[in-house]
Amino acid sequence: MANIKEVALKAGVSTSTVSRALSGKIFVDPETKKKVLQAVRELNYQPNALAKGLKEGRTKTLGLIIPNLHNLLFPAAIRGITDIAKKHGYTVVLCNTDEDLETEQLYVENLRMRSVDGLIFSTATAASSHIVKLKEEGYPVVLMLRHLNEKLDSIIIDNFQGAYRATRFLIDRGYRRIAIINGTLGLDLYRQRFLGYQAALADAGLALDETLVVYDTAGWEDGYQAMLDLWERGGQPDAVVATSDPKALGVIKAVKERKLRVPEDIAVIGYDNLDMSELMDPPLTTMAQPFYEVGTKAAERVIKLINGKGKLKPVIEKLEVKLLVRGSVGYGKAFHGD
Amino acid sequence: MANIKEVALKAGVSTSTVSRALSGKIFVDPETKKKVLQAVRELNYQPNALAKGLKEGRTKTLGLIIPNLHNLLFPAAIRGITDIAKKHGYTVVLCNTDEDLETEQLYVENLRMRSVDGLIFSTATAASSHIVKLKEEGYPVVLMLRHLNEKLDSIIIDNFQGAYRATRFLIDRGYRRIAIINGTLGLDLYRQRFLGYQAALADAGLALDETLVVYDTAGWEDGYQAMLDLWERGGQPDAVVATSDPKALGVIKAVKERKLRVPEDIAVIGYDNLDMSELMDPPLTTMAQPFYEVGTKAAERVIKLINGKGKLKPVIEKLEVKLLVRGSVGYGKAFHGD
DNA sequence: CTGAAAGCGCTTACAG
DNA sequence: CTGAAAGCGCTTACAG
Numbered sequence: 001m002a003n004i005k006e007v008a009l010k011a012g013v014s015t016s017t018v019s020r021a022l023s024g025k026i027f028v029d030p031e032t033k034k035k036v037l038q039a040v041r042e043l044n045y046q047p048n049a050l051a052k053g054l055k056e057g058r059t060k061t062l063g064l065i066i067p068n069l070h071n072l073l074f075p076a077a078i079r080g081i082t083d084i085a086k087k088h089g090y091t092v093v094l095c096n097t098d099e100d101l102e103t104e105q106l107y108v109e110n111l112r113m114r115s116v117d118g119l120i121f122s123t124a125t126a127a128s129s130h131i132v133k134l135k136e137e138g139y140p141v142v143l144m145l146r147h148l149n150e151k152l153d154s155i156i157i158d159n160f161q162g163a164y165r166a167t168r169f170l171i172d173r174g175y176r177r178i179a180i181i182n183g184t185l186g187l188d189l190y191r192q193r194f195l196g197y198q199a200a201l202a203d204a205g206l207a208l209d210e211t212l213v214v215y216d217t218a219g220w221e222d223g224y225q226a227m228l229d230l231w232e233r234g235g236q237p238d239a240v241v242a243t244s245d246p247k248a249l250g251v252i253k254a255v256k257e258r259k260l261r262v263p264e265d266i267a268v269i270g271y272d273n274l275d276m277s278e279l280m281d282p283p284l285t286t287m288a289q290p291f292y293e294v295g296t297k298a299a300e301r302v303i304k305l306i307n308g309k310g311k312l313k314p315v316i317e318k319l320e321v322k323l324l325v326r327g328s329v330g331y332g333k334a335f336h337g338d
Numbered sequence: 339m340a341n342i343k344e345v346a347l348k349a350g351v352s353t354s355t356v357s358r359a360l361s362g363k364i365f366v367d368p369e370t371k372k373k374v375l376q377a378v379r380e381l382n383y384q385p386n387a388l389a390k391g392l393k394e395g396r397t398k399t400l401g402l403i404i405p406n407l408h409n410l411l412f413p414a415a416i417r418g419i420t421d422i423a424k425k426h427g428y429t430v431v432l433c434n435t436d437e438d439l440e441t442e443q444l445y446v447e448n449l450r451m452r453s454v455d456g457l458i459f460s461t462a463t464a465a466s467s468h469i470v471k472l473k474e475e476g477y478p479v480v481l482m483l484r485h486l487n488e489k490l491d492s493i494i495i496d497n498f499q500g501a502y503r504a505t506r507f508l509i510d511r512g513y514r515r516i517a518i519i520n521g522t523l524g525l526d527l528y529r530q531r532f533l534g535y536q537a538a539l540a541d542a543g544l545a546l547d548e549t550l551v552v553y554d555t556a557g558w559e560d561g562y563q564a565m566l567d568l569w570e571r572g573g574q575p576d577a578v579v580a581t582s583d584p585k586a587l588g589v590i591k592a593v594k595e596r597k598l599r600v601p602e603d604i605a606v607i608g609y610d611n612l613d614m615s616e617l618m619d620p621p622l623t624t625m626a627q628p629f630y631e632v633g634t635k636a637a638e639r640v641i642k643l644i645n646g647k648g649k650l651k652p653v654i655e656k657l658e659v660k661l662l663v664r665g666s667v668g669y670g671k672a673f674h675g676d
Numbered sequence: 677c678t679g680a681a682a683g684c685g686c687t688t689a690c691a692g
Numbered sequence: 693c694t695g696a697a698a699g700c701g702c703t704t705a706c707a708g
Contacts, residue, residue: 001450001475003701014679019703026704029677049451050392051701054684059388069413070613078407082434086441091448094432096420103424110429112339113387137339220617246614253617275408276584279558279591281619341685352695357687364688367693389685392700678708686700692693 002043011039022047053115062092062302063111063119067099067146072274073291074122077144080295081120088303090117105130112139118302122146140305144298145291147188153305154316155298159189162287162321163196166241166269169323171204174335175239175267179212181226181251182243193243193271211235217243223250231258238266238332245270245277248284252328263330273324282327290319340381349377360385391453399429400640401449401457405437405484410612411629412460415482418633419458426641428455443468450477456640460484478643482636483629485526491643492654493635497527500625500659501534504579504607507661509542512673513577513605517550519564519589520581531581531609549573555581561588569596576604576670583608583615586622590666601668611662620665628657 008015013032020026021036028036039045053059062085066074078094085092093116095107104123108130111119118140121131128147135141135152143154163180170178180197183190198208211233214226223242227250230237242248248270255266262268262282270277273288297317305312346353351370358364359374366374377383391397400423404412416432423430431454433445442461446468449457456478459469466485473479473490481492501518508516518535521528532551539546549571552564561580565588568575580586586608593604600606600620608615611626635655643650 005701015702016679016681016704017677020678023703027677032677046447046451048392048453048701049448050388050397050453051684052703054386054388054392054686054701055703057684069416072410075407075413079434079436091431091433091445091452093429095429096417098417107429109384110387113384114429115386115388220614224617249614249617253619256619276558276587276614279562279587281591281594343685353686354688354695354697355693358694361687365693370693386685389700390687392702393685393687395700679706681706682704684702688698690697691695 001048002045003048004045007036007039007043007045010043011035057115058117058306059115060090061114061116062090062299063107063114063116064092064094065097065104065107065111065119065121065123066094067097067122069096073145073272073289076291077122077295077298080292080297081299082295084296084299084303088299090299090303101128104128108134118142118306120144120298120302140302142298142302142305144294145189150316151314153301153312153314155294155301156316156318157189157289157294158318158320159192160196160199162271162289163193163241163243164200165196165321165323166271166287167197167200168204169325170239170241170267170269170329170332171200171206173239173267173329174332176206176332176334177209177212177235177237178206178239178241179214179230179235179237180241180243181214181217181223181247183218184216190243197241209235212237217247220246220250220253223247224254225250227251227254239329240266240268241271242268243271245272245274245284245286248286248328249277249280252280252282252284262328267329267332269329271321278326280328285326285329286324288322288324290321293319339386340383341386342383345374345377345381345383348381349373395453396455396644397453398427399431399452399454400637401445401452401454402430402432403435403442403445403449403457403459403461404432405435405460407434411483411610411627414629415460415633415636418630418635419637420633422634422637422641426637428637428641439466442466446472456480456644458482458636458640478640480636480640480643482632483527488654489652491639491650491652493632493639494654494656495527495627495632496656496658497530498534498537500609500627501531501579501581502538503534503659503661504609504625505535505538506542507663508577508579508605508607508667508670509538509544511577511605511667512670514544514670514672515547515550515573515575516544516577516579517552517568517573517575518579518581519552519555519561519568519585521556522554528581535579547573550575555585558584558588558591561585562592563588565589565592577667578604578606579609580606581609583610583612583622583624586624586666587615587618590618590620590622600666605667605670607667609659616664618666623664623667624662626660626662628659631657 004015008018021028021033097104120142122144212235270284270286273286277284342353346356359366359371435442458480460482608622608624611624615622
């Protein structure tokens with residue numbers, strides 16, 4: 001590939017002039033500029049971004065660290081990020097950690113070495129002292145979806161409210177034995193959802209029944225198994241709050257296999273609003289999360305940090321979830337009209 | 339961040355020695371090495387990858403261009419790529435084009451400027467002369483999944499065979515009016531699937547009935563609509579080959595809504611084997627594609643090209659699909675035992 | 677308005 | 693075994 005020297009030679013000017021003609025930041029004689037652009041075209045010249053980055057001390061690149069590409073919520077957030085990044089002239093480098101802390105640290109080092117200008121994390125673990133350290137060094141960092149820390153800018157979803165509203169909706173519809181099939185309490189988002197569930201029960205004067213609580217599930221297979229466990233324990237739920245759509249679908253499968261009906265015998269509400277959830281049989285009632293918006297906000301925030309040289313105070317932004325009512329929830333025995 | 343000069347100063351050696359002590363390629367006195375490593379640790383030094391890349395003429399980075407992150411097949415392929423990349427010390431830069439050719443060209447330019455060592459494409463369009471041009475310049479390029487071109491290394495799936503076997507399976511099970519709900523013929527993969535479908539019919543002595551063919555569908559909504567269209571036209575299918583799982587699920591939804599049963603009234607076979615397909619009601623019979631393996635092979639190939647300086651002849655590798663028989667296909671009227 | 681020169685942070689022949 | 697120097701390809705004060 002041609003370099004700036006060859007362009008300068010062909011255009012009969014100095015490399016400084018080529019650089020200026022291309023950057024547009026400093027005035028260059030129109031005639032000279034024309035010659036330069038002509039040479040650029042003939043040689044198919046493209047400036048070397050490594051050299052440019054080395055000189056300028058920035059690369060116009062954002063690093064994005066994601067725990068699991070298979071989790072259907074990330075693609076939407078990623079799209080939000082890349083859309084904003086593109087608008088501001090940034091490229092996004094995506095790293096998938098497979099929920100592994102060591103891999104995450106490796107990628108962080110790698111991205112730092114590559115002089116990535118800012119980092120967006122959806123981190124696997126709560127602790128992650130290496131992230132806080134990055135921030136302390138003045139490195140622009142934004143947390144997304146998974147966890148929050150008062151020292152770090154975070155774009156998250158109001159998980160407490162989401163679970164509260166889901167549970168409250170079931171109560172209002174007349175359900176009383178409401179089970180929750182939750183994820184790991186190692187993640188703040190699942191702790192918040194559990195708290196929301198508890199608060200909704202408490203506000204309605206219902207006692208928390210531990211036989212109706214399942215922890216540490218992930219994926220539809222776990223949802224299916226969790227439902228079997230609930231029956232095994234004699235939990236007798238008339239409704240289930242699943243903390244993800246796949247888990248909700250696993251629950252529905254279990255209910256159908258037992259020859260029970262959704263929602264007549266057991267109502268099910270999910271969390272995520274995946275593409276597929278609407279086409280299910282019955283269509284899944286769920287809490288829709290604004291993933292795309294999370295992505296755009298995270299990208300906007302990290303770009304702001306980059307431009308502000310990290311002197312801004314951390315901002316924690318919580319986005320609302322939306323209840324989508326579909327066929328998987330009906331009316332329970334305690335329902336007496338609105 | 340500390341640079342090599344500060345490390346050299348602290349360790350009381352030259353920058354050359356620091357570089358050598360860290361690279362390990364040239365022998366350095368163990369005592370000296372110890373001093374260097376000590377200084378590195380104290381300063382938390384990490385070599386600047388831009389400077390290194392600029393000097394060495396390579397960046398140990400692979401570019402990956404994907405048309406659509408929402409398409410559930412890509413995450414599996416991406417994981418295959420990143421796993422191999424990691425093993426060889428490469429980082430992967432992911433770009434999502436949203437099926438837009440202009441965006442694709444922009445990313446290609448960008449990745450080239452960044453001195454990415456090799457590129458893996460799953461390209462939106464068949465033409466893409468900019469890709470062929472890259473190859474002609476000696477740039478390591480591998481095509482994946484979407485399209486092939488004799489001049490370019492490609493890792494693809496045997497789509498002809500896949501559709502042939504799906505159709506053949508339905509015929510063997512006694513179905514005779516087999517519809518196909520296909521994607522755009524602009525993509526080679528859908529052309530191949532259509533040809534496989536036709537060949538299976540022809541081999542069984544069945545005529546191709548155009549009222550049973552729907553083109554240009556994508557996503558479950560289209561599958562749903564396509565099924566309505568088939569009935570509208572009076573196609574009267576007893577089985578449907580859908581060229582993706584989401585489309586198959588849309589078909590099943592339409593069948594159920596018409597109060598018909600799958601597979602008793604209409605059998606359905608999909609293509610992809612998404613995570614969710616097994617939990618559907620009924621579980622979806624489908625052609626499983628080895629996406630992870632496609633990813634690993636593509637990454638291995640591009641790394642081989644990088645090391646071979648592009649002097650290798652293009653290799654086109656076709657991987658087999660696997661028929662997974664589940665509840666959505668039963669036995670048709672023409673079935674007379676095995 | 678333009679050029680010569682310095683420098684970003686590395687690596688690596690070239691000497692010794 | 694180690695150091696001084698050149699150079700990767702840019703950008704940008706500094707002169708003029």
